[in-house]
Amino acid sequence: MNNMFKTLSSAPLSAKFGMIVIFTYLVVAVFAPLIAPYGEREILGRAYELWSSEYPLGTDNLGRDMLSRLIYGARNTLGLTLTITVLAFLLGGILGMIAAALGGWVDQILSRIVDVFMAIPSLIFALLILSIFGTSMPYLIATIVVLDATRVFRIARATAMNVAVMDYVEVARLRGEKLGWVIRKEILPNITAPLLAEFGLRFCFVFLFISALSFLGLGIQPPTADWGSMVRDSSTLISYGDVTPLIPAGAIALLTVAVNFVVDWMLHRSSGLKDVS
Amino acid sequence: MKKTQINNKPLILGRQVSRRDFIRGSAALGIAGTTAGLLTMSGSAFAATPHRGGRLRAGIAHGSTTDSLDPATYENGFMSNVNYSIQNHLGEVDSTGAMVPELAESWEATNGAQTWVVNLRQGVEFSNGKTLDADDVIASFQHHMGETKSPAKSLLEQVTSMRKDGNNRVIFELSGGNADFMFVASDYHVAIKPSKDGKIDPTDGVGTGPYTLSEFEPGVRFLGKRNANYFKSDRAWFDEFEMLSIVDPTARTNALATVEVDTIDRVDLKTAHLLARKQGINVEETTGTKHYTFPMRTDTAPFDDNNVRLALKYALKREELVEKVLYGHGTIGNDHPIAPINQFHAATLPQRQYDLDKARFYAKKAGGVKVQLSAADAAFPGAVDAAVLYQEHAAAAGIEIEVIREPNDGYWSNVWMNKPWGACYWGGRPTEDWMFSTAYMGGASWNDTFWQHDRFDELLLLGRAETNQDTRRSIYYEMQQIVSDEGGVVVPMFANYVFASVEKVSHGALAGNWDMDGNKFFERWWFAF
Amino acid sequence: MLVDMKDNSGSESEPLLQMKGLRIEGLSENGWQEIVCGIDLQLKRGEIIGLIGESGAGKSTIGLAAMGYARDGCRITEGDIIFDGIELRTASEEEKRKLRGTRISYVAQSAAAAFNPAHRLLEQFAEVPVAHKILSLSKAKEKGRALYRSLDLPDPENIGERWPHQVSGGQLQRMMVAMAMSCEPDLIIFDEPTTALDVTTQIEVLKTIKEIVIDRNVAAIYVTHDLAVVAQMADHLMVLRHGNLIEVNSTGQILKSPKQEYTQNLLDARSRNEKITAQIPNPKTLLSIESVTAGYGKGPDILQDVSILVEKGRTVAVVGESGSGKSTLARVVTGLLPARFGGIHFRGEPLPDKLNHREKQQLQKVQMISQLPDIALNPRQRVRDIIGRPLSFYLGLKGKEKEQRINELLQQIELPQSFIDRLPSELSGGEKQRICIARALAAEPELIICDEVTSALDSIVAKAILNLLQRLQNELGVTYLFISHDLDTVANIADQVVVLYAGRVAEQGSKSAVFQPPFHPYTRLLLSSVPEMRQGWLEETLSTREAKAGIAREVKITEQGCPFAERCPIAIEDVCVASRPPLQTTTSGHVYACQHSIEVLLRESQY
């Protein structure tokens, strides 16, 4: 524990900033109902009211409090993104490590399947699946999970490959260890750093992908607040220099920047590069 | 020119809202002198004398790469414009809503409006040089009759025979009297095209229209050059007419704001007031019979219980929908499809209000209401928002509405008339009878509420046959009341057509039957300078 | 400018390089720590000084500091470095850059890593003179070819057009020495230039260095951990430990009468301390490898027809140069690489070919310790888990019992119990290798395969590991299959020796038989190539016919004939190349693969 604090305090400014932002978002997401001045779907006033003491960030197109929507949006968007990213990592990560650990035809088959999925444009794939099954939450999650799992698979496989050739993995295999143990105890602990970094990036991509889907009308169901839809709903205002859409877009960007800062730092640490100069 | 009203089969007029949705029925036609309303939000687009020249560039909210020049497949506003710019029809709707001859010179109904004699304009040339004759008209009609995929097929089923009487006269025989036949015969699908051996080439793009087809890239762009031989001397002022398909509303606005185009349709309502404030841009709107609905399947529980329907009808703040979904560009509805501008609109029928007590009362009577509402912006722009507002309004009365956002894609085949309750869009019909028989008569193919009401159906037949105006008025009043109180539809609002142009675009009185001056802006408008 | 300075600078008496009170710090997890603690050094023109010490002594760091260079994570904190009147510590980067490559050049430990894989060798040779505008590209290349020729590199006209990976390790190292000479510098830093090489290859590189440095009167700093090697090169030696100077003296003095105990230890570590094979009544065969032929994928046979018997409680050493198939043999025995032909019996029972066909008990009884302890230990597991896993996996030990056994094992490998919670990164190389041994022991094996277990370690540490292994054998009766390229090591631990050459057994028998005449010609080459701890050994060896015939050649795997024929000083023309050498077994069970009779070999061995 102490160690962790020591590590954290040695982080560069950008990473600290990132961690503070992420922490704030998490707090906001977890305690959304306590923090938000109004309900998520409560219709209070006229459309697009200006900023006031009553509505600190004004109201949206339906007259709901923008600030409250933003706060609930953090909860919904982060929750969904986190779920998807975690599932994608479980699926892609495990398969990737299996492919790396077993090699041979298992690796071949998995890799070729992933190739096929990666060659299909992801937006089109999502469009197809969501058109077939509808945009209900489970399908939305499943679709993005599958898409992202292919990317995770690649990185997990590549990094696990490097570990799998290490003598200590060979030793475990010579000992007669089962696949699960090799993956869990020998490989996984040694690729957590790159995977964690990839997790951060994936998280951002999923986040942006959901926004893109929302833009195409395939995102989260209303009236659930999510930042992507919030940007889209007010995007026409941008042409008039209105800041309304900037707020949710800024919220998206701030988090992605923050995550990237932290990822950068983690990558730097894990690379073991001693850049002193 | 005789004007009689005879019931006919539904008229399909293609798609309008966004590239994935549909509009049903034609819009405001000023039968017996009802005119389309015209509102101008900013400045005045009226300019003294028409002026020839220039290239009109329009940004249109529709258009798909799957579009085809075949008149049997016209389904959206972009193709409607292409249709009217390169081709003509027997008649057209003018700014007063009247049906006036176009390629026909005159027409006459005999035999109780069962036989129609249409005299063609003489010396009209197609863009391929051929002169218009009776054979062309017959072949053009036949393209939509018999074994055909044309949606106008059902419309023209009443035609039992067509024969030519000389080169410039066509005689139509109908299965029954229909005083409105010229509306049908001028349906936008039935473009008159040159024939060869009794057949037209549906995709040749040849017509008599104000512009000749120069370039057409489906879903992207259309370019027409002025037809020098155009038979209307006081029309088609522009040298060239270019249309771009700009589906994204922000892109459309940007295109106008940076004068990449001169005019756009479907102004984003949210920002219409901001656009109107811009220097050099006029935002205008016309009002018609277009209305947005929430049809419930009355053959399906719980909507088979009128208490549920009434509870839901009372649980909606219509004004807020007009304010927040239409941003004021429309008027509230009274749960029936007859627009205020319709001749027999029941103005005295009490307006249904947001009444929580009544909503609770009926909900209690129904044993509680917990329903799902399917919506997509394909149904109408803002349908999802409208559904969300509805959800909030109803929640106050203890009525639980779960909003299901359906994909825009496939909305009309999967959701509309399939899910128990959804959102929908009707272009409306010029006459009460037409509207009612299309969507409210028991067993009608587009009866999207699956509603069956004996008294209503009886009144419908009575009204169709009735010639006394006062009697008809009372019949239609009663029908509107029945739909409002017992029907399966919630009609929260009637929506306006809103479009915007740069200042130099001028025009005369606007027709309200379609968006953008009856989809004929390119032949009716001109540049003021 | 610089070239001019070189000609008229400094008199004979003035040192070319002078370091005074040099202190260098390195960044570790605990912040900056001193790794060179106030070193003085003087070097005159034409003089060679040897820096010797074990890893962590700071010898490479000092060598690099002579170029005014500190690696990432190091900084020079104090002292003067004066090269030919130029103070390198205060000189600008640009000034130092102009000196490097032209007046001071560097020869790295591993040529394979230090040559850029993306460029041809001659281009890399020519880069320095061209970049420093000393020679034109064509002139520089010409010079390179001339240098290659004078160094007796094969095909000197064209070898420069090859890529680094296309040239063998020894040749590559020699080309790096040539590259260091491209601008005829005043000073060359040799940083362990032969450490990674086989003994036979080492000789050729040493010969090249000798030619370059001594014959061309260049000053040099020679960094190494091998006293025997540096004794051949240097005039003076500096013995270093943990960044401190232990002793400095002329080479002869140090070899003859070291003043410090540490220096003596270094000398002792290189001394041969032959194990006396104890007699075991009724020896039992534990492992028998029978006519095994093996190879990777669709490649050629790396092992051909190898048969070895390992008796219980004994140590059988397998020796040979790199590429001889030693490690492949280990992989076949462990089941990582199924043999193409032949079989293995363990405790009299056939051992399945494939790893996953072997039973848990079979796996338990054969354990392996490998060359690089750095990658043999999972960096994320603590010692407790590393040693504990075999205990719970094979023996089902848990909780206290397991903990106790781990402690016993730690005791056996002579590490304190406090090590139980350490991560591999907190251990030194020797400690890591001990943990590997403990892990193998934890399984309670009968056979341990030791694959080059000491070659990555410093000599003193290696010696200790060998002693440990020997002690464990005495105490536990465990059997070793000991794979090594180092004949000294083998002499220290083996009972039986198998000499592999190009995947075939050249000679095998008891250690005493193998290491004494009659020699197989290959064994003789190996033995004569091991540096001896005396000055002048190199010159002597280079003049032997074995060295003349045998060094500077690569091991080639051939399908027919004797693979060693090309390098054999007594090869019978036509016969040896064409037909496979017969296996001859003496009455004492000694096996030779040679066309010559034992008598001939005995006679030749006296030569």
Add this chain to the structure above:
Amino acid sequence: MQHILKIIAQRLALGLLTLFAISLIITFGVELLPGDLAQAILGQGATPETVRVFRLELGLDKPPYLRYLDWLGGMATGDMGVSLSNKRQISELIGMRLSNTLFLGGFAALIAIPLALTLGILAALYRNSLFDRTINTVTITSISFPEFFIAYVLILFFAINLGWFPGISNISSELSLGDRLYRTLLPAATLTLVCVAHMMRMTRASIINLLASPYIEMARLKGIKPMRIIMRHALPNALAPIVNVIALNLAYLVVGVVIVEVVFVYPGLGQLLVDSVSKRDVPVVQACSMIFASVYILLNLFADIVSIITNPRLLYPR
């Protein structure tokens, strides 16, 4: 050399197999979509009778696997067939769109790749300097905004407020190259902002990664100038991962630009594909997917070839 040809041949064969698998998935997927082209096009006009006639006309009455086999046969002979919806030759339909897409992608690549490489190399050279940090922060920020948002903001500033560029990027065959470039600068800039960060960071990381290698130290000790060390000693060896990322981004520039096409009204392949999916125009969907997949496969192949060419170990095996 033969080695490369063999690898190319292998990869192409594998690519064909991938394409085949994709075509199956797409067919299966589109068949699963509710409704068919006849219904989608006729929309509300879809009475059972008109739909029947339309289907007959389109050949939709045949079972899907027969239609798939027909399509496969056509593809094998290089005939992509005709669009079901408007009977146009798909090759012709796609031709213009594809060239537009390639034009935009190429334009964006022309800006983005040199920019990313330059920035990456400079960042590696001056690592941990203020310059490095600034570039890193700016590029991270640029990929953190949703793509459509970047586009809208660029339009607001450069088209609406400043009036330097058109607000939409409709292009037609009448335009000269200069005009085309001018009109597509904003979408190209959007795409550049979206993909430059990835490439730049990879360039920086791979170069820095190599700076610890012995041959870089050797180059330093040979007195080579820092810039030359990066360009000549680090870059050639770092090229493989960089080119891999470049290939991925190039593929994105061709395949993933639907949103930019929508926002800028740019007539590219993405919009065609989206339209065709919504209309169930199977042959067009197939053709587009095949093109996209081929682009992806070919670019990856290209990256592999570059890795081989830049790695003498693979190019000249011992």
